[in-house]
Amino acid sequence: MKRRLKYPLIVEGKYDKATLCSIVEGDILLTDGFRIYKNKEQLSLIRQLAQKGPVAILTDSDRAGFAIRGHLAGAIPPERLIQVYIPEIYGKERRKAAPGAEGKLGVEGMTPAVLLGLLEQAGLLEGCDAPTPAAITKADLYRLGFCGGPGSAERRRALCRRLDLPQGLSANALPGVLSRLLSLDELTRLADLL
Numbered sequence: 001m002k003r004r005l006k007y008p009l010i011v012e013g014k015y016d017k018a019t020l021c022s023i024v025e026g027d028i029l030l031t032d033g034f035r036i037y038k039n040k041e042q043l044s045l046i047r048q049l050a051q052k053g054p055v056a057i058l059t060d061s062d063r064a065g066f067a068i069r070g071h072l073a074g075a076i077p078p079e080r081l082i083q084v085y086i087p088e089i090y091g092k093e094r095r096k097a098a099p100g101a102e103g104k105l106g107v108e109g110m111t112p113a114v115l116l117g118l119l120e121q122a123g124l125l126e127g128c129d130a131p132t133p134a135a136i137t138k139a140d141l142y143r144l145g146f147c148g149g150p151g152s153a154e155r156r157r158a159l160c161r162r163l164d165l166p167q168g169l170s171a172n173a174l175p176g177v178l179s180r181l182l183s184l185d186e187l188t189r190l191a192d193l194l
Helices: 014-021 033-037 040-052 063-075 112-121 138-143 152-162 174-181 184-193
Strands: 009-011 028-030 055-059 081-085
Touching: 009 014, 014 028, 028 040, 033 040, 033 063, 040 055, 040 063, 055 063, 063 081, 081 112, 081 174, 138 174, 152 184
Parallel strands: 009 028, 009 055, 055 081
Antiparallel strands: none
């Protein structure tokens, strides 16, 4: 039985949408890849939806996915945007003859269990409470050695590997993501292990 989305979900392409439609019901909008940069009507629709409530974005964990995500994050108020990240897993999607340029699986290559887990963790499915962000700040990341100091980029990558997050997450994006996943105490304990 399919689960129901509480909020609109934005994905890159039709294969991502098809994969998600096999496990969830609800509003799934497409960016059509980089076409979102020129499609003013689609961007206007996304902005209108964000005025009415939260919207979520789920893109691939490659450079293109991060660029599209960044473009949308600049158009939607941060308090209305729920960022969902897939883990970096190397491989190729079944429909493709070869892996993508960076060799990583995209949204369409994730298993239903992984996708449902991510959507549930983000509070996007009906019956799941939206997590209350613990407000992990960039200052917390600095204090714990994840930004602004020697070796901080490598510590940040190690943290992302440990949490199955994309390696390309910046120090600016990380606080919002971490706030949805763990408490400051949990992050502090994790920092001691890395």
